[in-house]
Amino acid sequence: MVATLTLQEAADQLGVHYMTVYRYVRLGRLPARKVGGTWEVDTSELEGLRRGHDRSVQPRRSADWPKRLQARLLAGDEAGAWGVVEGALASGSSPPEVYIDLLGPAMAAVGEKWHSGDVSIGQEHLATSVALRLIGRLGPRFVRKGRTKGAVIVATPSGERHIIPSLIVADLLRGAGFEVFDLGADVPVDALAEFVTAVDGLVAVCISSTHASSDRGMRRMIRSVRKAAPGAAIFVGGGSVVDADHAEAVGADGGAKTAEGAVDLVLGAVAAGVSRK
Ligand code: B12
Numbered sequence: 001m002v003a004t005l006t007l008q009e010a011a012d013q014l015g016v017h018y019m020t021v022y023r024y025v026r027l028g029r030l031p032a033r034k035v036g037g038t039w040e041v042d043t044s045e046l047e048g049l050r051r052g053h054d055r056s057v058q059p060r061r062s063a064d065w066p067k068r069l070q071a072r073l074l075a076g077d078e079a080g081a082w083g084v085v086e087g088a089l090a091s092g093s094s095p096p097e098v099y100i101d102l103l104g105p106a107m108a109a110v111g112e113k114w115h116s117g118d119v120s121i122g123q124e125h126l127a128t129s130v131a132l133r134l135i136g137r138l139g140p141r142f143v144r145k146g147r148t149k150g151a152v153i154v155a156t157p158s159g160e161r162h163i164i165p166s167l168i169v170a171d172l173l174r175g176a177g178f179e180v181f182d183l184g185a186d187v188p189v190d191a192l193a194e195f196v197t198a199v200d201g202l203v204a205v206c207i208s209s210t211h212a213s214s215d216r217g218m219r220r221m222i223r224s225v226r227k228a229a230p231g232a233a234i235f236v237g238g239g240s241v242v243d244a245d246h247a248e249a250v251g252a253d254g255g256a257k258t259a260e261g262a263v264d265l266v267l268g269a270v271a272a273g274v275s276r277k
Helices: 008-013 018-026 043-054 065-074 078-090 095-115 121-142 165-177 189-197 214-229 243-247 259-271
Strands: 032-036 038-042 149-156 180-181 202-208 232-236 255-256
Touching: 008 038, 008 043, 018 038, 038 043, 043 065, 065 078, 065 095, 065 121, 065 214, 078 095, 095 121, 095 165, 095 259, 121 165, 149 165, 149 189, 165 180, 165 202, 165 259, 189 202, 189 214, 202 214, 202 259, 214 232, 232 243, 232 259, 243 255, 255 259
Parallel strands: 149 180, 149 202, 202 232, 232 255
Antiparallel strands: 032 038
């Protein structure tokens, strides 16, 4: 018989908080299954995580990293920015944590500085292009071998130029075991509708919207995807998506503010048996 542990027991054995183990499960780093509403982990999987990620289960965080990264991004210094990322990885941060705890906050701080007039539009563009290079280097770390849990399309509405949020969502979904087709920013509605019909095993379409004016585009996109792929779940999220009511109002099946929330929504759709094409 396979020995199993609850998430709390797994957390105790690893010497980390319950929520840390829960995050490993949600991000696909620790395989687990739900039995009668409770998560179960095989002890062998825990050993695998411990052996493979000895350092990463005992994170040593530096509160300075987002600040240091922000400075390198604004300086247009890819090598320096990558040095900060490597430092975080070497100190135990996982690639999803680099996105969520480092790159996201660094870009948000760039936005605040732009808003207050301390950073020019040119510098904001410079920071973005360095950030995109970092994502290009981190992306392959999310690729998982083996059977996929299904296909997911990630896209942003027509007119939406913010691409980093959707790239992060795409990578986290890949890390959670999905085959991801990431169409990027400013996707024409008709092109998406045509694309969804050609994807086998489609379980969900995730629409990322950052700029508040993307609301109309989101609605149109959802209507047209719904028609083209009636079996797929449609989720929205990103900076301009206020809450679950907002998601429902634009016609989506659900919404969340974070990339981890996107993974949860898609895993939920699979568990609920969303019909695949
Ligand atoms: C870089 C940037 C730009 C770049 C984008 C370049 C590019 N190729 O991406 C440029 C310079 C082009 C730009 C333009 C504009 N920008 Co801008 N930009 C930013 C900035 C600084 C960073 C964006 C980013 O990458 N964030 C990092 C990620 C990680 O953010 P995130 O939202 O936390 O992402 C997570 C969630 O959203 C979630 N998520 C995302 N998608 C999905 C999907 C699903 C289904 C789910 C569940 C979850 C989910 O997961 C993500 C990962 O953790 C932000 C500041 C900020 N706070 O974000 C402003 C910001 C978004 N921009 C803003 C504005 C106003 C604009 C402009 C209107 C400026 C102008 N006057 O021209 C234009 C609009 C362009 C357009 N039509 O889209 C405002 C938005 C305000 C609003 N609510 O509408 C912000 C917040 C700046 C500010 N402080 O005011 N921008």
